[in-house]
Amino acid sequence: QVLLLQSGPGLVKPSQTLSLTCAISGDSVSSNSAAWNWIRQSPSRGLEWLGRTYYRSKWYYDYAASVKSRMIISPDTSKNQFSLQVNSVTPEDTAVYFCVRQMNLITTAGFDYWGQGTLVTVSS
Amino acid sequence: DIVMTQSPDSLAVSLGERATINCKSSQSVFYSSNNKNYLAWYQQKPGQPPKKLIYWASTRESGVPDRFSGSGSGTDFTLTITGLQAEDVAVYYCQHYYSTPYSFGQGTKLEIE
Numbered sequence: 001q002v003l004l005l006q007s008g009p010g011l012v013k014p015s016q017t018l019s020l021t022c023a024i025s026g027d028s029v030s031s032n033s034a035a036w037n038w039i040r041q042s043p044s045r046g047l048e049w050l051g052r053t054y055y056r057s058k059w060y061y062d063y064a065a066s067v068k069s070r071m072i073i074s075p076d077t078s079k080n081q082f083s084l085q086v087n088s089v090t091p092e093d094t095a096v097y098f099c100v101r102q103m104n105l106i107t108t109a110g111f112d113y114w115g116q117g118t119l120v121t122v123s124s
Numbered sequence: 125d126i127v128m129t130q131s132p133d134s135l136a137v138s139l140g141e142r143a144t145i146n147c148k149s150s151q152s153v154f155y156s157s158n159n160k161n162y163l164a165w166y167q168q169k170p171g172q173p174p175k176k177l178i179y180w181a182s183t184r185e186s187g188v189p190d191r192f193s194g195s196g197s198g199t200d201f202t203l204t205i206t207g208l209q210a211e212d213v214a215v216y217y218c219q220h221y222y223s224t225p226y227s228f229g230q231g232t233k234l235e236i237e
Contacts, residue, residue, distance in 0.1 A: 047174070047217060047228040062224040098173055102221070109180055110164035110221055114173035
């Protein structure tokens with residue numbers, strides 16, 4: 001059983017940095033068959049894929065264009081976790097943030113395990 | 125980027141009846157090299173993260189009741205719930221994983237009539 005446990009502050013001031021961490025149990029951030037994603041959800045934008053990291057002999061990163069200039073996803077193999085950092089946040093970044101495992105195998109595909117979600121509010 | 129559009133936005137169906145949700149992608153999500161449609165369906169209940177129901181457009185996730193089924197290919201897909209039960213009240217999303225950036229439909233809210 002894979003479990004993803006999110007941690008991080010729920011309130012961030014405008015122009016500051018949003019930082020969340022997702023601790024993985026039951027799988028490895030260095031898995032050769034999984035990818036580790038961040039997705040957010042807000043009433044105005046719905047479910048929005050933000051980016052992912054995955055390991056295939058080296059680390060790869062993909063980001064949504066809308067946040068690419070402000071976002072970093074970082075794996076931490078020593079703690080088996082990955083993190084999200086969004087710089088220069090505005091109230092439009094207010095959302096519930098999810099960390100999510102993705103598999104693209106014949107036997108399973110899509111986003112199969114989700115973290116519990118973290119409501120991040122951007123407000124002074 | 126691929127845009128996913130669902131219809132209808134909301135749906136009310138009587139218990140025991142059939143619910144049909146449609147999803148259209150702005151371009152094909154079918155890979156001819158492996159004959160797969162890169163399309164999944166999710167169910168989300170209040171206060172919970174989405175739960176995967178269907179992947180490869182028509183393969184049911186383990187543990188998902190067989191009243192849930194997915195169909196379609198290319199750009200047009202359907203999620204069908206036969207014999208609606210009270211616990212099926214939720215918002216349903218389609219999502220493509222054909223290539224990044226991935227995207228979701230806007231959601232269809234399913235209620236009991």
